[in-house]
Amino acid sequence: MTRPATVGEAAVLADVTDALGSVLEEFELEDTTVTMETRFVEDLDLESIDLVTLTGALNARYGGRVDFPAFFASLELSEIIGLTVGQLVRYIAGSLR
Template sequence: MTEPTTVDEAGVLAEITDVLRRVLDDLELEDIPVTPDTRFVEDLDLESIDLVTLTAELRARYGERVDFPAFFASLELSEIIGLTVGRLVRHIVGSLR
């Protein structure tokens, strides 16, 4: 696990954007702004395997302090489909504080 450089929302958003670029190497993120309102499924076309890969990368980054399985288990299917980057950022920041 690497230590996060910061635990503020802007820093976590930047880290998630960086991970998305690695996970979705075929997606041109330069053409799609990643903001707190960006939806993983509807805007970025992530499939379930992409979300699994993303959370695995983030878990490697943040370790056990951020419980991604419990977070996703607490969501209804419609909430997962509509999940925004901002909601995930807030979960990460809240877990790290």
């Protein structure tokens, strides 16, 4: 699903949360509140392959307008491990402006 050129952070957060539910079958959205402060690894127990799958799903939603490989390449391993939903949301929203 492709969104208009300008997308707010709330809409992107909803997309990320939705993508988490579709990518991770065992991910229970009813039991987990995803916020901007939620950490992918520590709070959601995502592994690197899960992040790849998640970004693939998000890439499909945004029609390639967000350069996920460049985003992750710009991060150190410790930054990826501590990555929050908010950091990803802000990157996506900024890319869509």
